[in-house]
Amino acid sequence: MLELVYLPMSNQEAVWFKDDPEVEPLLRESDFYIIGGRPEAKFIEFEKEDDEILTFKFAIEGGPSDEVRLDIRSLPGVVGNESPLWLELGPKGIRIWDGPIKEEGSKVLEWFTTEKLLCDRSHGRPGIEGLDRHAEFSIYDLLYVGIARTGDSFDRLIAKGHHARTEILANEPQRYPGARVSDETYLFLFRVNSLVLQTFELDHDFRDDDFEDKLNRKQVVADAEKAFVSLLKPGYNKVQFAQYPKGVDGLYGAGFARYGYLINEDLTFHTAHGRVRGARDPDGAISNSADFIFVNGDDVRLFISGLDFPATSWRTPKGPQRESVSGDSAP
Secondary structure, X not given: OEEEOOOOEEHHHHHHHOOOOOOHHHHOOOOEEEEEEOOOEXXXXXEEEEOOEEEEEXXXXXXXXXXXXXXXXXXXXXXXOOOOOEEEEXXXXXXXXXXXXXXXXOOEEEEEEHHHHHHHHHOOOOOEEEOOOHXXXXXXXXXXXXXXXXXXXXXXXXXXXXXXXXXXXXHOOOOOOOOXXXXXXXXXXXXXXXXXXXXXXXXXXXXXXXXXXXXXXXXXXXXXXXXXXXXXXXXXXXXXXXXXXXXXXXXXXXXXXXXXXXXXOOOEEEEOOEEEEOOOOOOOOOOOOOOEEEEEOOEEEEEOEOOOEOXXXXXXXXXXXXXXXXXXXXX
């Protein structure tokens, strides 16, 4: 499962966040990253219903918008704070202060960028109502997939000059007139969380090392990069891994009968060669609404949720269910 270590950031926001001592350790938990593109999003038409309710619209430049309602006192950073609040509102950010804005002694209790609001809404954080189209707003052009073979994504993508990031900023066209490419380019830093299933014969003589974690994490990350690039062929990836799943540093030949990847976030990435949709279960478990890259021997397939297998979960059925995919092709 690919899961975000931190909220998606525009390229401009990444410049701001990189020097934040609280953010850097979180970004260093990643060694798999994606660069995507989408028209800039903005907050518009703010209104206060009362001292505790803020309404506004989340709008994609040149595209759709949706109503948002913040129950300010229910937000995690504000709950239990009974002091007067100050709201700092702008098209790219919202900050809630416990005192006069930016004055000495005042601190930010809660804050949102456009992408943080989408991320928090998809994770079901309390206090955020509306924004039901959050998954639709989280669709991005897939520009580049990369990994940190040594170290982490912070060093590879943010702290140092990154060739693809520089090339994208130099060559990508505007998606909306008047926008800066830096505000239409987004960075997604993931960790790859692995679940390994192993079977044993009934008469197996168990040993302690049967239950040891022998998975090489960098090997999994290297294989995940090849899987996404080979299927979707992002335009800024010079190497397309046409021989995948074969490769010297991935999982091919590592002893797994079959394996696969999904994005455990409400994020969708597409190129001219295909699309992969992620989805997040409210409990954080694997969601049937996410597409699934499946490797079985030399065969690699992208299974589409709702087409190749049911999109709804058997744990929480939502109406009639058809039989699940079975046989060798089932993930």
